Amino acid sequence: MTEKVLNKKKLLIIGAGPAGLMAAIAAAESDIGVEILEQNDKPGRKLLATGNGRCNYTNRYLVPELYHGDRPAFQDTALRAFSNEDAIRFFHDLGILPDERDGFVYPGSHQASSVLNALLRECRKRSVRIRTGTCIREIQKSEDGFQVITDSGWQYHCDSVILACGSDASQIPGSTGTGYEIAARLGHGLVKPAPALVPLKCLEIFRWDGVRTYGTVSLYVDEEFVCVEAGEIQLTDYGISGIPVFQVSRTAVRAIRDGHTVTAVLDFLPDLSDEQLKEYEQRMKDAYPGIKDAELLSGLIPEKLSQALLEKGLPVSSVKELNVTITGSLPKSRAQVCQGGVDTAAINPDSMGSLIVEGLFFAGEIMDVDGPCGGYNLQWAWSSARLAGRKAAEYLCDTDTKDHPEAGEIK
Numbered sequence: 001m002t003e004k005v006l007n008k009k010k011l012l013i014i015g016a017g018p019a020g021l022m023a024a025i026a027a028a029e030s031d032i033g034v035e036i037l038e039q040n041d042k043p044g045r046k047l048l049a050t051g052n053g054r055c056n057y058t059n060r061y062l063v064p065e066l067y068h069g070d071r072p073a074f075q076d077t078a079l080r081a082f083s084n085e086d087a088i089r090f091f092h093d094l095g096i097l098p099d100e101r102d103g104f105v106y107p108g109s110h111q112a113s114s115v116l117n118a119l120l121r122e123c124r125k126r127s128v129r130i131r132t133g134t135c136i137r138e139i140q141k142s143e144d145g146f147q148v149i150t151d152s153g154w155q156y157h158c159d160s161v162i163l164a165c166g167s168d169a170s171q172i173p174g175s176t177g178t179g180y181e182i183a184a185r186l187g188h189g190l191v192k193p194a195p196a197l198v199p200l201k202c203l204e205i206f207r208w209d210g211v212r213t214y215g216t217v218s219l220y221v222d223e224e225f226v227c228v229e230a231g232e233i234q235l236t237d238y239g240i241s242g243i244p245v246f247q248v249s250r251t252a253v254r255a256i257r258d259g260h261t262v263t264a265v266l267d268f269l270p271d272l273s274d275e276q277l278k279e280y281e282q283r284m285k286d287a288y289p290g291i292k293d294a295e296l297l298s299g300l301i302p303e304k305l306s307q308a309l310l311e312k313g314l315p316v317s318s319v320k321e322l323n324v325t326i327t328g329s330l331p332k333s334r335a336q337v338c339q340g341g342v343d344t345a346a347i348n349p350d351s352m353g354s355l356i357v358e359g360l361f362f363a364g365e366i367m368d369v370d371g372p373c374g375g376y377n378l379q380w381a382w383s384s385a386r387l388a389g390r391k392a393a394e395y396l397c398d399t400d401t402k403d404h405p406e407a408g409e410i411k
């Protein structure tokens with residue numbers, strides 16, 4: 001090993017998910033040593049599951065206001081510094097040509113593995129070391145940097161750390177939420193994580209399990225309309241799922257947690273007006289006197305769905321206005337992302353640096369920022385990680401680090 005390598009400042013990144021890999025690539029543009037420690041036996045396990053294995057890695061239509069967190073504008077700087085267009089260009093340069101569907105951007109291969117492989121290739125090119133099978137239990141600040149301690153007691157020393165451990169959403173290996181505990185022991189507060197982008201449970205049980213059909217989901221909190229989403233609704237034995245349900249789920253989970261009454265109105269024929277449905281009903285009754293409601297609906301919605309509605313004694317009009325009471329959601333293990341996470345009040349939005357611990361940075365879903373379905377959460381991982389990676393490298397390259405650039409008042 002040369003003198004130069006030995007003298008290089010060292011950045012350790014905890015977690016080899018999309019945020020950790022991107023942070024490493026950004027940091028390794030500078031002359032520092034970059035290493036990622038990952039608890040799984042392989043990097044990017046969750047990334048491989050994204051977009052049903054196709055990886056919806058960003059969205060053409062992106063404004064920072066689409067994101068949520070206790071500090072509403074926290075994400076703005078990172079998303080502007082590395083936008084959705086920057087992400088498309090970045091992956092294009094890595095050999096991933098974009099394929100766009102209604103704004104949702106996928107790799108041309110429609111395989112998440114090609115995005116992961118491109119990131120790993122770039123890490124190799126930049127001499128980023130990835131150490132798998134290494135679970136970090138604790139990080140301690142020392143006088144000359146950090147002691148990073150594994151669950152088997154092994155210790156690594158480094159000059160700066162990026163926590164990119166993700167959340168405990170999903171059952172994918174590595175979704176443990178240990179990053180929250182590590183951050184908490186370093187003095188960082190937590191906004192209690194809860195599921196977001198998650199199926200919802202209904203009070204009313206219908207025998208419609210397995211039906212997938214296009215429709216709209218309108219959400220009401222204490223009888224007040226909040227939002228409406230369209231797409232394929234998946235009907236289950238406990239309630240409702242699918243992308244439009246995911247999109248309204250964050251609001252529903254929070255409202256229920258805060259003691260409000262939440263209802264959803266399902267419209268399985270959003271392209272047909274009430275008038276048109278009535279005309280259809282009349283036309284069929286005129287043409288086939290005595291026609292049963294089940295037959296009447298058979299040309300409009302899946303048979304299992306019409307049977308489920310009719311056996312509850314509901315009228316034909318219920319296909320356009322079915323009220324269901326939302327009682328809760330499936331647990332975090334069934335969610336795509338978490339709302340909540342490390343409180344961003346103690347993180348500098350211009351650097352992703354800790355305002356409590358000098359030299360500590362954050363990237364990705366571990367923070368209290370979440371976006372809707374459609375490539376927005378990966379975009380947050382890319383944007384926050386690029387900023388964290390660049391700023392951590394700047395921090396290390398800064399010869400005079402006595403005046404800590406991150407230290408400041410917690411707002």
Ligand SMILES: Cc1cc2nc3c(=O)[nH]c(=O)nc-3n(C[C@H](O)[C@H](O)[C@H](O)COP(=O)(O)OP(=O)(O)OC[C@H]3O[C@@H](n4cnc5c(N)ncnc54)[C@H](O)[C@@H]3O)c2cc1C
Binds near residue numbers: 376
């Ligand atoms: C089924 C599913 C589908 C999704 N589809 C999409 C999609 O199409 N588009 C989109 O934008 N978003 C999607 N998401 C969300 C997206 O995957 C996440 O927001 C994103 O992966 C977050 O990246 P991250 O790097 O912050 O965290 P993660 O991807 O969770 O990576 C964190 C890494 O840190 C490691 N780690 C954690 N703790 C430790 C520790 N103590 N020591 C060492 N290593 C540790 C973990 O093993 C993991 O590898 C989907 C999520 C799921 C579950």
